[in-house]
Amino acid sequence: MSVTIRANVPIPLTNQAVETKFISFSGFSDNKEHIAVLFGQPTEQDAPLVRIHSECLTGDVFGSQRCDCGEQLEEAQRLMSVEGGILLYLRQEGRGIGLYNKLDAYALQDKGIDTYKANEMLGFGHDLRDFGPAIEMLASLNVKRVRLLSNNPHKADELEQAGIEVTERVDTGVYVNKYNAGYLKAKVEQQEHRINLEDNDS
Ligand SMILES: Nc1nc2c(ncn2[C@@H]2O[C@H](COP(=O)(O)OP(=O)(O)OP(=O)(O)O)[C@@H](O)[C@H]2O)c(=O)[nH]1
Numbered sequence: 001m002s003v004t005i006r007a008n009v010p011i012p013l014t015n016q017a018v019e020t021k022f023i024s025f026s027g028f029s030d031n032k033e034h035i036a037v038l039f040g041q042p043t044e045q046d047a048p049l050v051r052i053h054s055e056c057l058t059g060d061v062f063g064s065q066r067c068d069c070g071e072q073l074e075e076a077q078r079l080m081s082v083e084g085g086i087l088l089y090l091r092q093e094g095r096g097i098g099l100y101n102k103l104d105a106y107a108l109q110d111k112g113i114d115t116y117k118a119n120e121m122l123g124f125g126h127d128l129r130d131f132g133p134a135i136e137m138l139a140s141l142n143v144k145r146v147r148l149l150s151n152n153p154h155k156a157d158e159l160e161q162a163g164i165e166v167t168e169r170v171d172t173g174v175y176v177n178k179y180n181a182g183y184l185k186a187k188v189e190q191q192e193h194r195i196n197l198e199d200n201d202s
C-alpha cells in the first residue's frame with residue numbers, strides 16, 4: 001500500500017500567517033479524494049502537529065451544532081497557522097456511512113437512540129472509518145513522528161500500529177452545546193474519547 005503525490009498547490013486561506021499547500025495523491029485503494037493541507041514547512045519539523053479529520057459536511061461547511069467537527073476543524077487551522085502542521089482531511093463522512101445515512105442516523109437520534117446504536121440500527125458498524133489513507137499520506141510525506149490533535153485514542157493507536165510514533169496526543173477544545181451533548185457523552189462513555197464534559201454546561 002503506497003500513495004504518491006499528484007499535485008502540490010499553494011492555496012492561501014483567510015487569516016493564515018503561514019503558507020498553506022493542498023496536496024493530492026494517486027493510488028488510494030478506496031479511490032476517494034483524501035487531501036493533505038500543509039501549514040508552513042511541517043515536514044521539516046521533528047514531530048509536527050497533525051490533525052486527522054473525518055469529513056463532516058454539516059459541521060465543517062455549515063457549522064452544524066449537532067457535533068463538534070466544525071469547531072475542531074477551525075481550531076486545527078488556527079493552531080497550525082501559528083506553529084505549522086498537517087491537516088489530513090479524510091473523505092469518510094458520517095464515520096464512513098456517508099451523508100444520507102448520517103441524516104437517517106440523526107433522525108433515529110431524534111427518537112432517543114444514541115449515535116452508535118443508530119448506525120447499527122441502519123445496518124452499519126458503529127464506526128466504519130479506515131485510517132489507512134491518513135497513514136499512507138504521512139508515509140508519502142515522509143513524516144514518521146507526530147503530535148496528534150485529537151481526543152480519540154483509537155486514532156493514536158492506529159498510527160502507532162502502523163509504525164508512526166505519536167509523541168503526544170494533544171486534546172482539542174471541548175465544544176459542547178445543547179444539541180451535541182448526547183453525541184459527545186456517547187463518545188466518552190462508549191469509545192473512551194478524552195473529552196472533559198464536567199466543566200462545561202450544555
Ligand atoms: N454516523 C454518524 N456520524 C457522525 C455523527 N456525528 C458526527 N459524525 C461523523 O463523525 C466523524 C467525526 O470525525 P472526527 O472529528 O475526525 O473524529 P473523532 O473520532 O470525533 O475524534 P476527534 O479527533 O477527537 O475529533 C465525522 O465523519 C462526522 O461526519 C453521527 O451522529 N452519526
Ligand SMILES: [Zn+2]
Binds near residue numbers: 066
Ligand atoms: Zn460533525
